[in-house]
Amino acid sequence: MNFVAAIGRVFLSFLEATGRLSLFTGAAVSYCVVPPFYPRLILRQMVDIGYYSLPVVGLTAIFTGMVLALQSYTGFSRFEAESAIATVVVLSMTRELGPVLAGLMVAGRIGAAMAAEIGTMRVTEQIDALTTLSTNPLKYLVAPRLIAGLTMLPLLVLVADVIGVFGGFVVSTYKLGFNPAAYLKNTFDYLENIDVISGLVKAAVFGFIVALMGCYSGYNSRGGAQGVGAATTTAVVSASVLILCFNYIITELFFSR
Amino acid sequence: MSERGVKISVRDLHKSFGPKKVLAGLNLDVGAGESLVVIGGSGTGKSVLIKCIIGLLTPDSGSIKIDGEETVGISRNAREHVLSKFGMLFQGSALFDSLPVWQNVAFGLIQGRGMESKQAKKIAIETLASVGLGPEVGELWPAELSGGMQKRVALARAIAARPEIIFFDEPTTGLDPIMGDVINGLIVNCVRKLGATALSITHDMASTRKIADRVAMIHEGRIIWDGPVSSLENSGNAYVDQFIHGKAEGPIKMAVRH
Numbered sequence: 001m002n003f004v005a006a007i008g009r010v011f012l013s014f015l016e017a018t019g020r021l022s023l024f025t026g027a028a029v030s031y032c033v034v035p036p037f038y039p040r041l042i043l044r045q046m047v048d049i050g051y052y053s054l055p056v057v058g059l060t061a062i063f064t065g066m067v068l069a070l071q072s073y074t075g076f077s078r079f080e081a082e083s084a085i086a087t088v089v090v091l092s093m094t095r096e097l098g099p100v101l102a103g104l105m106v107a108g109r110i111g112a113a114m115a116a117e118i119g120t121m122r123v124t125e126q127i128d129a130l131t132t133l134s135t136n137p138l139k140y141l142v143a144p145r146l147i148a149g150l151t152m153l154p155l156l157v158l159v160a161d162v163i164g165v166f167g168g169f170v171v172s173t174y175k176l177g178f179n180p181a182a183y184l185k186n187t188f189d190y191l192e193n194i195d196v197i198s199g200l201v202k203a204a205v206f207g208f209i210v211a212l213m214g215c216y217s218g219y220n221s222r223g224g225a226q227g228v229g230a231a232t233t234t235a236v237v238s239a240s241v242l243i244l245c246f247n248y249i250i251t252e253l254f255f256s257r
Numbered sequence: 258m259s260e261r262g263v264k265i266s267v268r269d270l271h272k273s274f275g276p277k278k279v280l281a282g283l284n285l286d287v288g289a290g291e292s293l294v295v296i297g298g299s300g301t302g303k304s305v306l307i308k309c310i311i312g313l314l315t316p317d318s319g320s321i322k323i324d325g326e327e328t329v330g331i332s333r334n335a336r337e338h339v340l341s342k343f344g345m346l347f348q349g350s351a352l353f354d355s356l357p358v359w360q361n362v363a364f365g366l367i368q369g370r371g372m373e374s375k376q377a378k379k380i381a382i383e384t385l386a387s388v389g390l391g392p393e394v395g396e397l398w399p400a401e402l403s404g405g406m407q408k409r410v411a412l413a414r415a416i417a418a419r420p421e422i423i424f425f426d427e428p429t430t431g432l433d434p435i436m437g438d439v440i441n442g443l444i445v446n447c448v449r450k451l452g453a454t455a456l457s458i459t460h461d462m463a464s465t466r467k468i469a470d471r472v473a474m475i476h477e478g479r480i481i482w483d484g485p486v487s488s489l490e491n492s493g494n495a496y497v498d499q500f501i502h503g504k505a506e507g508p509i510k511m512a513v514r515h
Contacts, residue, residue, distance in 0.1 A: 117355075120354075121353075124349055124351055125347045125348070125349060125351040126351050126352075126353055126354075128308075128313050128347070128351065129345070129347055129351040129352075129353070129414075131311075131312070131313060131340065132311060132313075132340060132343055132344070132345040133364050133365040133368065133369050133414075133418075134337050134340050134341050134365060134368070134369030134370075135364070135365075135368045135369060136333075136337070140368070
């Protein structure tokens with residue numbers, strides 16, 4: 001009986017958490033489209049997410065493209081399908097690895113920073129101070145981050161796609177001895193618009209998820225430094241798990257037959 | 258106190274956190290232009306009381322009227338209108354670390370009232386001067402200030418928009434006695450100059466004696482005594498006597514685990 005009750009309690013608390021997150025999301029999204037807007041804050045978040053994440057996302061993309069070419073070569077050479085490497089690299093980068101890896105890296109860099117910043121503002125009463133100064137904290141703190149996350153991750157992923165394909169090109173031509181022109185031809189011959197578009201849609205959703213979980217965890221943090229630490233962990237872990245879940249859902253929507 | 262002169266009226270206010278009852282039917286009136294100090298031990302509900310009045314917490318039941326208008330259960334827009342009457346000095350100052358001092362002081366003017374940045378900065382510098390800080394302080398960041406200076410900046414932020422009602426949450430906590438007295442003096446001057454209604458919560462008796470017109474004592478979620486500050490020493494209330502003299506023996510039992 002106690003075991004059943006324990007399962008029931010876990011299920012109820014899961015429903016409660018889901019409900020709280022849904023209400024928070026609904027309120028935050030509604031504030032994204034209702035004035036006043038804070039263009040300066042949005043721009044600052046865009047620079048933080050887009051510009052300052054470029055090095056980490058670029059490095060991740062180039063090494064992923066390089067290793068993808070190398071692994072595909074060692075695998076495909078067993079049945080003499082080396083010519084498919086360029087196509088495998090470009091499709092893997094644009095459809096899957098570009099958005100997922102950029103999403104995960106940004107979750108670690110930006111999601112954690114958002115949770116820590118907003119969490120610290122919560123425990124030091126800065127969010128209460130915003131309210132007393134007639135400023136809606138959801139509108140001032142959360143909405144600019146959501147807008148920046150939603151718009152900047154697709155741009156980052158576009159850059160990551162190009163860098164990842166370039167990484168594969170470098171390994172294939174300089175190390176594996178492929179003809180550069182033939183490699184590029186194979187890269188673009190089999191690439192369709194939907195491959196890139198699906199990756200960018202994923203990126204927009206992942207950017208929203210990273211910003212949402214960072215803001216939500218920080219906004220609801222409690223209990224001083226320990227609470228802020230817990231919020232930071234929650235933001236990164238929950239965003240990462242949600243990115244992987246939504247990656248499957250979006251892939252299913254775009255490519256299932 | 259006549260109904261007309263009442264700025265804040267709290268009736269039968271209840272607030273619990275889980276099984277813990279913090280406010281248990283609290284009643285309180287604050288007159289227009291009056292400086293009321295609520296005293297009481299830690300965990301007796303002082304902070305919860307002002308957070309309920311200002312709308313940062315939602316009471317379980319009861320009534321809170323500002324200028325005769327009910328504020329419990331009002332819409333977000335109506336709340337924002339009510340909040341424009343308030344200023345608040347937080348216990349830990351709660352300055353925004355990501356903004357320089359002058360933008361902290363001008364925040365309510367720029368974001369809350371839509372004032373132009375140039376004009377708001379001028380008012381912020383004037384307000385900083387009124388709490389004894391020079392214009393150069395306006396360009397510093399909150400992290401570069403001492404605790405006493407942070408309190409002054411927080412006071413400047415609370416009064417910059419010339420609010421009708423100002424709340425002071427433990428204004429002298431963490432300050433040395435001399436700086437505490439300086440802050441108390443500034444509070445008295447600012448409140449008088451603005452003609453504002455002030456509600457302070459503290460357990461610092463020196464602060465209470467300096468800034469209060471009237472004192473109310475909260476215990477177990479209710480106001481158990483209130484009267485003019487002049488009658489604090491001979492209140493005839495055993496709880497008040499124990500509290501103001503800081504005695505371990507008396508009707509107030511502290512939860513101490515041996």
